[in-house]
Amino acid sequence: MAKVGIIGFAHGHVFRFGGEWIRHPEYGVEIAGGWDHDAERAKSGCEQLSCPVFDTLDALLDSDITAVVISCETSMHADFAVLAVDKGKDIILYKPMALRMSEADRIVEAVNRNGVKFTMGWQSRTDPQNIRMKEIVNSGELGKVCHYRRRHGLATHLWDNFENSWHASPVYNRDIFADDSAHPIDMMQWMFGMPETVSCEMTTMANPKVVNDNGVALFKYADGMIAEITCGFTTSAAEITTEIYCTGGSVAQYYGDATSTSLPRPEGLAGLKWFKNGDKDWTESGIPSPAAHAHRLDAQALPFAKYLNGEGEAVCTAEEGRNSLRLVLACYLSAREGKRVSVWDDRIYEI
Numbered sequence: 001m002a003k004v005g006i007i008g009f010a011h012g013h014v015f016r017f018g019g020e021w022i023r024h025p026e027y028g029v030e031i032a033g034g035w036d037h038d039a040e041r042a043k044s045g046c047e048q049l050s051c052p053v054f055d056t057l058d059a060l061l062d063s064d065i066t067a068v069v070i071s072c073e074t075s076m077h078a079d080f081a082v083l084a085v086d087k088g089k090d091i092i093l094y095k096p097m098a099l100r101m102s103e104a105d106r107i108v109e110a111v112n113r114n115g116v117k118f119t120m121g122w123q124s125r126t127d128p129q130n131i132r133m134k135e136i137v138n139s140g141e142l143g144k145v146c147h148y149r150r151r152h153g154l155a156t157h158l159w160d161n162f163e164n165s166w167h168a169s170p171v172y173n174r175d176i177f178a179d180d181s182a183h184p185i186d187m188m189q190w191m192f193g194m195p196e197t198v199s200c201e202m203t204t205m206a207n208p209k210v211v212n213d214n215g216v217a218l219f220k221y222a223d224g225m226i227a228e229i230t231c232g233f234t235t236s237a238a239e240i241t242t243e244i245y246c247t248g249g250s251v252a253q254y255y256g257d258a259t260s261t262s263l264p265r266p267e268g269l270a271g272l273k274w275f276k277n278g279d280k281d282w283t284e285s286g287i288p289s290p291a292a293h294a295h296r297l298d299a300q301a302l303p304f305a306k307y308l309n310g311e312g313e314a315v316c317t318a319e320e321g322r323n324s325l326r327l328v329l330a331c332y333l334s335a336r337e338g339k340r341v342s343v344w345d346d347r348i349y350e351i
Contacts, residue, residue, distance in 0.1 A: 004032060008076065018301075021305065032064070119317070152231050156234070177328075192225070198218065199340040200330075202332075
């Protein structure tokens with residue numbers, strides 16, 4: 001049985017997979033308490049997860065918990081993660097890993113020094129359709145991948161008071177592109193590994209207080225494959241999310257992000273399908289698209305639980321989490337320089 005403490009309730013996803021732990025005691029996770037630097041948010045968050053409030057972070061870390069979920073603001077990830085790791089606690093760290101590469105380095109070094117369990121929280125890596133797409137890519141059954149495209153969107157321009165939330169704060173979270181492009185960029189790394197270069201453009205379209213609400217990044221791999229990550233946080237409606245174009249066929253996924261799952265769907269349209277050269281028709285995966293994007297957050301509960309209890313692998317290692325941050329920050333370097341850059345450029349540490 002893993003006894004988990006919650007550090008920060010800024011990121012609301014913890015209520016979804018945390019709620020699943022409560023509803024499914026057979027998963028083997030007890031939420032033993034929570035703390036937040038915002039006392040009112042701590043009280044509210046602990047009430048929602050039916051756990052006691054700790055007055056200080058030290059008190060939570062000095063209790064008999066075995067692990068922590070870190071879901072505070074991004075700027076606090078490194079400090080809190082290192083404190084928890086040095087106390088010997090296993091870690092589930094919500095995304096993105098940190099604001100800067102130096103902070104990510106601190107986390108990785110602390111995890112390796114203490115030998116604790118560590119996983120990043122990415123719902124894209126636990127989604128059954130995404131797992132099936134990765135299997136198709138790895139199998140080579142559709143030939144060589146030539147072009148990968150992932151569209152990722154939110155309608156933050158329609159959300160009341162979003163511009164005043166911590167998600168849009170340069171102090172807590174850099175900006176919305178840094179925060180949420182991390183999802184599709186990590187999914188790309190998970191599926192294909194690390195690319196060599198990136199060319200990125202970002203722009204602010206709807207609200208000057210919500211910086212970089214649209215961006216497109218083109219990553220190029222050593223074998224020539226191009227991966228296109230399109231992030232639109234002014235996206236009111238969408239259907240298709242992932243396209244994989246191969247020498248022997250193509251893959252199409254619909255309803256893979258929050259915007260697309262929230263809208264009406266044409267009857268009978270498969271959420272994931274692929275066409276293989278020579279076939280007479282598309283092959284449907286048989287894996288249903290969730291009725292709401294929140295169900296993807298729920299689905300993280302069991303993999304997290306298995307990992308904390310020594311029965312499964314990390315969803316995303318510390319090194320992989322750092323690499324995903326590197327790729328996000330490489331986008332900023334490219335946009336700053338106005339040209340394609342290496343994802344291994346040391347100037348990423350300046351961002």
